[in-house]
Amino acid sequence: MASNVQNNIPLPFISRRSAVLGQHYMVASTQPLASQAGVRILEQGGNAADAAVAVAAALGVTEPFSTGLGGDCFCLFYSARDKQV
Numbered sequence: 001m002a003s004n005v006q007n008n009i010p011l012p013f014i015s016r017r018s019a020v021l022g023q024h025y026m027v028a029s030t031q032p033l034a035s036q037a038g039v040r041i042l043e044q045g046g047n048a049a050d051a052a053v054a055v056a057a058a059l060g061v062t063e064p065f066s067t068g069l070g071g072d073c074f075c076l077f078y079s080a081r082d083k084q085v
Contacts (some may be wrong), residue, residue, distance in 0.1 A: 025049055030066065034058035049077050 020026070027038035037050035037058040044085075050077075059066065078085050 025051075028054065029059060031053050031059060031062045033062050047079075049075075 025039075025042045027035045027042065029035045029038070034055045038055040041051040041054045042048075076085055
């Protein structure tokens with residue numbers, strides 16, 4: 001059982017993967033170099049959308065058999081600065 005850090009409430013977590021926490025940001029992908037591209041964008045002041053584009057571009061190089069130009073991506077992005085979706 002994993003727990004909620006703030007309230008120490010037991011939460012069911014049935015998985016072979018470990019829970020991961022981050023204080024500022026988190027980037028995840030199937031390829032470490034692609035994830036690092038996203039991290040660098042965030043460290044340079046980019047937002048989550050900028051990082052996602054960087055990760056997708058890097059995956060096109062590091063895993064061309066899994067992703068590439070012309071793929072689909074659907075998302076809703078909320079800009080806290082502009083307060084718009």
